[in-house]
Amino acid sequence: xxxxxxxxxxxxMLHGGLIPKRPYIVSGTPGSGKTVLLTQFLMEGIAGGxxxxxxxxxxxxxxxxxxxxxxxxxxxxxxxxxxxxxxxxFEPTPIVEISDEQEPAxxxxxPEEIRKTPEVESHEVTVHSLQQLLxxxxxxxxxxxxxxxxxxxxxxxxxxxxxxxxxTQSFMRFLTEEKVTALLAVETAGEAEVPxxxxxxxxxxxxxxxxxxxxxxxxxxxxxxxxxxxxEMVYPMxxxxxxxxxxxxxxxxxxxxxxx
Amino acid sequence: xxxxxxxxxxxxxMLRGGYIAxxxxxxxxxxxxxxxxxxxxxxxxxxxNGxxxxxxxxxxxxxxxxxxMATFGWSLDQLTTLDATPDIKxxxxxxxxxxxxxxxxxxxxxxxxxxxxMQIRTMEVTIHSVQKMIKQSARDLRERVTGxxxxxxxxxxxTALKRFSLKGEDARVLVQSFLRFLSELEATTLIVxxxxxxxxLExxxxxxxxxxxxxxxxxxxxxxxxxxxxxxRGSAFDERLRPMTIGRHGxxxxxxxxxxxxxxxxxxxxxxxxxxRVAAEVNERLDDVLQSLESVRAQGGETxxxxxxxxxxxxxxxxxxxxxxxxxxxxAKSKLSGELRLQDAAKRAEAKxx
Numbered sequence: 150x151x152x153x154x155x156x157x158x159x160x161x162m163l164h165g166g167l168i169p170k171r172p173y174i175v176s177g178t179p180g181s182g183k184t185v186l187l188t189q190f191l192m193e194g195i196a197g198g199x200x201x202x203x204x205x206x207x208x209x210x211x212x213x214x215x216x217x218x219x220x221x222x223x224x225x226x227x228x229x230x231x232x233x234x235x236x237x238x239f240e241p242t243p244i245v246e247i248s249d250e251q252e253p254a255x256x257x258x259x260p261e262e263i264r265k266t267p268e269v270e271s272h273e274v275t276v277h278s279l280q281q282l283l284x285x286x287x288x289x290x291x292x293x294x295x296x297x298x299x300x301x302x303x304x305x306x307x308x309x310x311x312x313x314x315x316x317t318q319s320f321m322r323f324l325t326e327e328k329v330t331a332l333l334a335v336e337t338a339g340e341a342e343v344p345x346x347x348x349x350x351x352x353x354x355x356x357x358x359x360x361x362x363x364x365x366x367x368x369x370x371x372x373x374x375x376x377x378x379x380x381e382m383v384y385p386m387x388x389x390x391x392x393x394x395x396x397x398x399x400x401x402x403x404x405x406x407x408x409x
Numbered sequence: 410x411x412x413x414x415x416x417x418x419x420x421x422x423m424l425r426g427g428y429i430a431x432x433x434x435x436x437x438x439x440x441x442x443x444x445x446x447x448x449x450x451x452x453x454x455x456x457x458n459g460x461x462x463x464x465x466x467x468x469x470x471x472x473x474x475x476x477x478m479a480t481f482g483w484s485l486d487q488l489t490t491l492d493a494t495p496d497i498k499x500x501x502x503x504x505x506x507x508x509x510x511x512x513x514x515x516x517x518x519x520x521x522x523x524x525x526x527m528q529i530r531t532m533e534v535t536i537h538s539v540q541k542m543i544k545q546s547a548r549d550l551r552e553r554v555t556g557x558x559x560x561x562x563x564x565x566x567x568t569a570l571k572r573f574s575l576k577g578e579d580a581r582v583l584v585q586s587f588l589r590f591l592s593e594l595e596a597t598t599l600i601v602x603x604x605x606x607x608x609x610l611e612x613x614x615x616x617x618x619x620x621x622x623x624x625x626x627x628x629x630x631x632x633x634x635x636x637x638x639x640x641x642r643g644s645a646f647d648e649r650l651r652p653m654t655i656g657r658h659g660x661x662x663x664x665x666x667x668x669x670x671x672x673x674x675x676x677x678x679x680x681x682x683x684x685x686r687v688a689a690e691v692n693e694r695l696d697d698v699l700q701s702l703e704s705v706r707a708q709g710g711e712t713x714x715x716x717x718x719x720x721x722x723x724x725x726x727x728x729x730x731x732x733x734x735x736x737x738x739x740x741a742k743s744k745l746s747g748e749l750r751l752q753d754a755a756k757r758a759e760a761k762x763x
Contacts, residue, residue, distance in 0.1 A: 179610070179615065179620070180620065180639055180640025184642075208618075215410055215643055218643075219644060219645065233589065234586065235586075236593065237586035263595075265593055301610070301615060306582055306585045310581075338608055340685055362668075363649070364648030
């Protein structure tokens, strides 16, 4: 049994789709289309009547809704957990951790405006509180698909720098033990960077973004997929009004001839 | 979604109408490409519409900015300026105070000479004090004008803020918090940033909703400029590189022209990407060949030819002739496989005899 990603060409590259109940990472530079892929993956679940969860760490949910309007997707049924930290207080007032009673809301029930930091106490998201909260939620609501946007946000803002790698490893381990099919967005600074998360995930889908004279060209490759054969080639992809399309009949264009 | 003009007509076209209101964007590119000018265009456009705009000056003192922008014939008198350039550091132990506690925000028309460091106490700029001052200033504005708020803010630059005003391990968290603060103000913000280390993803790049990249290169003996939108959340955009000039009236972008002279730029990007992938393949093959080499050696097989081929492959790899390297490695591999087969056959024959 495979789980389809919502991108037909990508499923073909994965020889049918993702193996369920495992965490996978989607890596690429900022602007390579990770969020679109994650949303498409969740929308595929919605289309199949599944319950899905988006954990938003980089962008407030009101912006996500606005952005997806340009793709003409009705993301109203996606449940979202707003894990964006508030403005930090510099005074030694009590900082409240994200509460483990917080409930995700359906996208359509969210206010238009950004959630404002309260005057009295601001809430902070740490990897521990988030993990605790997710644990409760995953058991209670049995989400078929979870998307975390992004793992880099979690690493940058919810972990202490000295414990980053251990905390990441433990978080991935947690997802594995919870047996949830999850896509985690990981930002890379450059094309060649291999993020540490890729060692821990069961698979890595890499999105490439290359600029040339005709504009931005996009490619996708499967860097790793445990327990399954997969396509080894890099395939061209597009982001259009229908979201991501992967052209599996296309070939990676040969490198341009060297100019002297 | 509401759009806010960038102040440059051609860029607005590329952005399909302008920046999305209430979000933050990065202006980046090597020094001297026009980031500050592009930021000023944005503020100027706001001032012309009678909007309240703020410049947070961290790189250059406002007096210099004022003088520089006067060369374009721009008057920035109505612009609120926060002079957050740090004072000369007093190399004494005490009496360092935050900029926020004494210095106030002022309009550009009141900016005269460079503010002199005080003899007794010098001021330090921290991200916290900058935030506090913006907050105070926004509150004052709200009291002065009902419903008044800063609709446009330019931070010039984030690089300076991070370098000089952010110490300690919490840098990422503080930048995240600062950007969250700006987005709760509901101002459209441009952040000038010049990453020092391209191997490290800066926090503001992770969080910004879009990125405008400015390019500059030498073509023959002329300086060429171009602009590109690297990403833009929630909107379609012109994905091509477009020529740009900095003239007497500031920046002009030509959204219908293409960058004709193929500068180093695009080629380098493409080459780097593909080179990276091919290099990885060479590495993989090399590992594989070395492994085979070990096993043939362990069984006492003949390896000198294969070794020579590996050596040639490694040399080619060092010279970045990856395809040549792959050819040598394939040769080596086939020699080793042949040797392994021979040994296998010999072993089988021996087994039979036994």
